[in-house]
Amino acid sequence: MTRLRAEGLTLGYDDRAVVSGLDVDILDGKVTAIVGANACGKSTLLRGLARLLKPRAGAVHLDGTPMSAMSTVDVAKVLGLLPQSPVAPDGVTVADLVSRGRYPHQGWFRRWTGEDHEAVARALDATGTADLASRPLHQLSGGQRQRVWVAMALAQDTDLLLLDEPTTFLDINHQVELLRLLRTLNRESGRTIVAVLHDLNLASRFCDHIIAMADGRIVAEGAPGEVITAELVGKVFGLACVIVDDPVAGTPIVVPA
Amino acid sequence: MSVATLDVLRVTRRRRSVRAAVVTTVLALLVAALFVLTMMVGSFRLTAGQVIVSVLHLESNPGVDFVVRGLRLPTAGAGLAVGLALGASGTVFQQLLRNPLASPDFVGVTSGASLAAVGGIVFLQAAGLAVCAYALGGALLAALLMYLLAWRDGVSGYRFILIGIGVAAFFDGLVGYVLSRAKLTEARQAMHWLTGSVGQASESELRILLYALPVLLPVAVLLQRHLRALELGDDTARALGTRTELSRAALLATAVLLVALAVAVAGPIVFVALVAGPVANRLLGPATGGIAAAALTGAALLLTADLIAVHLMPAPLPTGVVTGAVGAPYLLWLLATTNRRGAGG
Structure with a gap:
C-alpha cells in the first residue's frame, strides 16, 4: 500500500x-x-x-x-505542496521566505531552533540558492525565484x-x-x-x-x-x-x- | 548542508533580530518620552521629573497631582492607547489583505463607527459613554457586513478593498444625511466627534480601551505567526498547515476590536492606522511586519500629532486635523507608487 x-x-x-x-x-x-x-x-x-x-x-x-x-x-x-502561483510579500528576502516553510514545525510558543536552522540551510543548499539568501525575492530572475519557492517547500521537510x-x-x-533538481532530491x-x-x-x-x-x-x-x-x-x-x-x-x- | 550556508543564515538572522530589538526599544523609549512630554506642556509647565513622580505616585504634591493625574494623564493615556491600537490594527489589516491601502480607515470599519456614533448623537441625544458604545457597535456591524459581502470562498485583497470603499462611501453619505437632519448644537457635537480627538476621551471610555489593550495586543502578536503564513497566499498557507479561515477570522476579529475601541474612544482619527505599519516596516526591514513595532509607531505618531495639534497651533485643534494633513499626501504618494509597480494586489 x-x-x-x-x-x-x-x-x-x-x-x-x-x-x-x-x-x-x-x-x-x-x-x-x-x-x-x-x-x-x-x-x-x-x-x-x-x-x-x-x-x-x-x-x-x-x-x-x-x-x-x-x-x-x-x-x-x-506532505508539502508548492501551488501554481504562490504570493510573496513585498520586499521579502530569500532567507525570510524559505524560513516560513518551517511553519508546521513551530508551535504557539516554540522559538526558532537549531533544527529549523539546519532545515533551512539544507533547503537553500539543495536548491543552489544559498548565495541569494539575503537578496529580496523580487530582484531575482524567474528561474531563481522558482528555485527559492522549491526551497521553501523543502524547508517544510516533508517526505x-x-x-x-x-x-x-x-x-x-x-x-x-x-x-x-526535483530528480536529484528524489x-x-x-x-x-x-x-x-x-x-x-x-x-x-x-x-x-x-x-x-x-x-x-x-x-x-x-x-x-x-x-x-x-x-x-x-x-x-x-x-x-x-x-x-x-x-x-x-x-x-x-x-x- | 554546508557550514558556510549555516553561518550565512545565522548572521542574517542575528542581524535581523538585533535590528528588531533595537528598533522596538528605541520606539518604546520614544513613545515613553512623548508620553511624558505630553503631560509636561500646557498653560502650567512641569518638569519631566515632576510628571514621572506624580504618575508613579512616588510623592504627593496636590497641585501637581491635580494637573498631571486629573487633567493631563487621561489625554496622554488616550493618545498612547489609541495610537497603539490603531497601529497594531492597521498593520494586521494590511498584511492580511496584502495591500498597503487596506487600513481600517478605508475598508468601511471606521465609517460604520462614525455613522452609528453620529446617529446616536443626533437622533438619540447620546453623549459620553453611550456615543462610545454606538461607535463600537457600528464598527463591529460594519466589519461583519464586509465579511459577509466580501467573503466568498475566502477573500482576495482587491475584492475586500473595493467593497470596503463602496461600503465606506455609503456610510459616509448616510453620515452627511444624518448631519443635515440635525439641530445646530447636535451637529456641532457630531462634527467634533467626527474629526477625532484624543482630548475628547472621558475616563470611563478610556478605561474600556485600557482593559482591552493588554489582552488584544499580545493576542495580535501571538497570531503573527499565522499572518506570516497567510501572507503567502491561501494555497501555500493551507499547504503549510494553517487553518486559514480560522486564523484569518481570529486576526480580523482582533484587528476590528482594536480599531473599534480606538474609534469609540477618540473618534475617527484618520491615517494613523494606514501609516504606522509601513513606517515600522521601513525601520525593521521589508516584509518583517512586526505588530509590536507598528503599534509603537502608531502611538508615537498619534502623540506627536496631538502635541502639534494642541500646543504648536495658534489655537488648539482636534488631533484628526493634523493626522489628516500629514496623512493625505502620504496616501497620494502610496497610490501613485503602488499603481506604478503594479503590486497593489
Missing part, C-alpha cells in the same frame, strides 16, 4: 464536478508527473491530494488514515512533495534545471515527488511514472515508455503525432505529425 492514495475521489468547484470517482496510488519514492490537456482536472487532483480541496465523495489517505481525520498541521509535516506546474513560466534551460533523499507538468517530453525524460488524465479521469498510467504513445496523445490532447526515441536518454519524444 502506498503512503498517499485516493479512493473514489470526487472533487469540484461550486456545482461542477471536475474529478469524479478517481482511484490513484502515488508510488512511494518515485517522481510522478500528472499530464493532460488544459482543464482536464490535473491541478484539481493535485490540490485534492494536498487537502486544499475538500472531497465531495471518496477520500485521500495518508499513511492509511483519511486526511480529513488528521489535523492539517500533522499532514503538513509529511512527499507535490508541485503544481512548477515549470510553466520558465524558459527551456530553467525548466530542465528545475526538473533535474534520488538523494528518497522523497516522493508529484508534479503537474505540461511538457510531455520533459515529463518522460525526468519522471519515473506518468499519470495521464482526460475529463477528470485517469486514462493511462505507467512508465513513460509505456504510457506515451501516439494513440494516447491523440486521445488526451487531440493531437496527431509520431513518437520517436530521445537520442540522449531513449525516452519517448512527441513530434506533431
Whole structure:
C-alpha cells in the first residue's frame, strides 16, 4: 500500500464536478508527473491530494488514515505542496521566505531552533540558492525565484512533495534545471515527488511514472515508455503525432505529425 | 548542508533580530518620552521629573497631582492607547489583505463607527459613554457586513478593498444625511466627534480601551505567526498547515476590536492606522511586519500629532486635523507608487 492514495475521489468547484470517482496510488519514492490537456482536472487532483480541496465523495489517505481525520498541521509535516502561483510579500528576502516553510514545525510558543536552522540551510543548499539568501525575492530572475519557492517547500521537510506546474513560466534551460533538481532530491533523499507538468517530453525524460488524465479521469498510467504513445496523445490532447526515441536518454519524444 | 550556508543564515538572522530589538526599544523609549512630554506642556509647565513622580505616585504634591493625574494623564493615556491600537490594527489589516491601502480607515470599519456614533448623537441625544458604545457597535456591524459581502470562498485583497470603499462611501453619505437632519448644537457635537480627538476621551471610555489593550495586543502578536503564513497566499498557507479561515477570522476579529475601541474612544482619527505599519516596516526591514513595532509607531505618531495639534497651533485643534494633513499626501504618494509597480494586489 502506498503512503498517499485516493479512493473514489470526487472533487469540484461550486456545482461542477471536475474529478469524479478517481482511484490513484502515488508510488512511494518515485517522481510522478500528472499530464493532460488544459482543464482536464490535473491541478484539481493535485490540490485534492494536498487537502486544499475538500472531497465531495471518496477520500485521500495518508499513511492509511483519511486526511480529513488528521489535523492539517500533522499532514503538513509529511506532505508539502508548492501551488501554481504562490504570493510573496513585498520586499521579502530569500532567507525570510524559505524560513516560513518551517511553519508546521513551530508551535504557539516554540522559538526558532537549531533544527529549523539546519532545515533551512539544507533547503537553500539543495536548491543552489544559498548565495541569494539575503537578496529580496523580487530582484531575482524567474528561474531563481522558482528555485527559492522549491526551497521553501523543502524547508517544510516533508517526505512527499507535490508541485503544481512548477515549470510553466520558465524558459527551456530553467525548466530542465528545475526538473533535474526535483530528480536529484528524489534520488538523494528518497522523497516522493508529484508534479503537474505540461511538457510531455520533459515529463518522460525526468519522471519515473506518468499519470495521464482526460475529463477528470485517469486514462493511462505507467512508465513513460509505456504510457506515451501516439494513440494516447491523440486521445488526451487531440493531437496527431509520431513518437520517436530521445537520442540522449531513449525516452519517448512527441513530434506533431 | 554546508557550514558556510549555516553561518550565512545565522548572521542574517542575528542581524535581523538585533535590528528588531533595537528598533522596538528605541520606539518604546520614544513613545515613553512623548508620553511624558505630553503631560509636561500646557498653560502650567512641569518638569519631566515632576510628571514621572506624580504618575508613579512616588510623592504627593496636590497641585501637581491635580494637573498631571486629573487633567493631563487621561489625554496622554488616550493618545498612547489609541495610537497603539490603531497601529497594531492597521498593520494586521494590511498584511492580511496584502495591500498597503487596506487600513481600517478605508475598508468601511471606521465609517460604520462614525455613522452609528453620529446617529446616536443626533437622533438619540447620546453623549459620553453611550456615543462610545454606538461607535463600537457600528464598527463591529460594519466589519461583519464586509465579511459577509466580501467573503466568498475566502477573500482576495482587491475584492475586500473595493467593497470596503463602496461600503465606506455609503456610510459616509448616510453620515452627511444624518448631519443635515440635525439641530445646530447636535451637529456641532457630531462634527467634533467626527474629526477625532484624543482630548475628547472621558475616563470611563478610556478605561474600556485600557482593559482591552493588554489582552488584544499580545493576542495580535501571538497570531503573527499565522499572518506570516497567510501572507503567502491561501494555497501555500493551507499547504503549510494553517487553518486559514480560522486564523484569518481570529486576526480580523482582533484587528476590528482594536480599531473599534480606538474609534469609540477618540473618534475617527484618520491615517494613523494606514501609516504606522509601513513606517515600522521601513525601520525593521521589508516584509518583517512586526505588530509590536507598528503599534509603537502608531502611538508615537498619534502623540506627536496631538502635541502639534494642541500646543504648536495658534489655537488648539482636534488631533484628526493634523493626522489628516500629514496623512493625505502620504496616501497620494502610496497610490501613485503602488499603481506604478503594479503590486497593489
